[in-house]
Each structure stands twice: as structure tokens, then as C-alpha cells.
Amino acid sequence: MGSAGAFFLLSLADQKRSNCIIHANTVDDACMASVSICCCFAEATVGIMRKYTYTSQNWFAKVTAAVVPGNILTFGLVGVIGVLSHVDSDPRTASAQFLTWLTVLLWCIILPTCFLFSNGRRAWNYLSISALCVWGLFFVLRGLQA
Template structure:
């Protein structure tokens, strides 16, 4: 149980932050104008990810999937920035 909870807290935080950053960058306008909405949405999204970590059958699976999702979204953000699509 504690391994699933920690998987929701640590990589879940990164996943929620990356998703909020991705949406903030892809919305029209500057990313600064979307940050208030992003900060408002971040906490409920993070809690949702923490709760979804308990749906996995083991802590190792939760850590694996949530870490892989967080790294892939963070990698997508990095590629978007590197390609110049977002500033």
C-alpha cells in the first residue's frame, strides 16, 4: 500500500505538473496567461493521479507506469521546446 501511495506522490506529482505544463503551452496565448488556471487545476489532478495509483495490482507496477508516463510527457515538453513550437 505504501509503495503505491509513494508512486502516486512522487512520479504522480511530475506527471500532473507535466500535464498542466503541456496544456498551458498548447493553449493559445502566452503560457503566463494560463498559469492561474493551471495552478488551480494542478492539485485536483495530482490527487486524481494519487488515487489512480491504488488501482494498480502492485507498487512496482504503479511506479513503472506512472514513471514512464511522467517521463514521456516531460520528454514531449522538452521536444516541443527544442523544436521551437513553444517558447
């Protein structure tokens, strides 16, 4: 197949006569080429093929990346949200309970997301850099608030 194309399913009469597939760079070009043909369905395809197929290879490195820097990132995000919402440290308040359960929710999002990285090193790098940035933001916001 070409890099980009438009595929048209023709009307039933045209399909019985010929199975014609029109390749063009855009849908407009294909419609201009097939003025006399009744197009009942059009699907434009982008010729971008995935360079990476998602696998569970390297799963131990990815899971440890989610556990160590993923937890640090989660605690940093909850800290930033706590600083921005002026939550006190009393665990009996509703806002503190919200942040407690938000920690679980965020980490449950980060854990399966770590498998979207192509390898364990990339997961460690991205999650570690994100954790450092979030904790830096936390300390800056806390310093500005004091």
C-alpha cells in the same frame, strides 16, 4: 458455470413450473433453444473473471508512487497544456491561475488511481514511464515553439 452464457428469467407461469436456466454461447443461441418460452429478461454474461481483486495491500509503495512520479507527471501535463495554450508566466493572469488549480485537480485524480495497480512496483513503473513521456513531449513542444 460455463465460460459464457445467457440466463433467462421465464414468465411467471414457467417459473412456477420449472426453474430452468439456459446456458448458451450467445443470446441468439439461447433464444433459438427456447422458442416456446416467454423471455421477460435477458442478461448476457461474459465469462471473464477478474484475475486481480482490488485491495489496499502494498499501500505505502502505491502512495509513494503517486507522490513522487505522480507529481512529476502532473507537473509535466500542466507544462504541456501551458505550452499548447501559450500561457505566460505571470501568476496574476487567469490562464496561469487555471493551470495552478489544474495541477491540484490532476494530482487528486492520480492519487486514488494509484490504488488500481496490482502492486507498488507496477504503479512506480507506469507512472514513471508516463512522466518521462510527458516531459519528453513538453521539451519537444517547447523546442518547436521557440
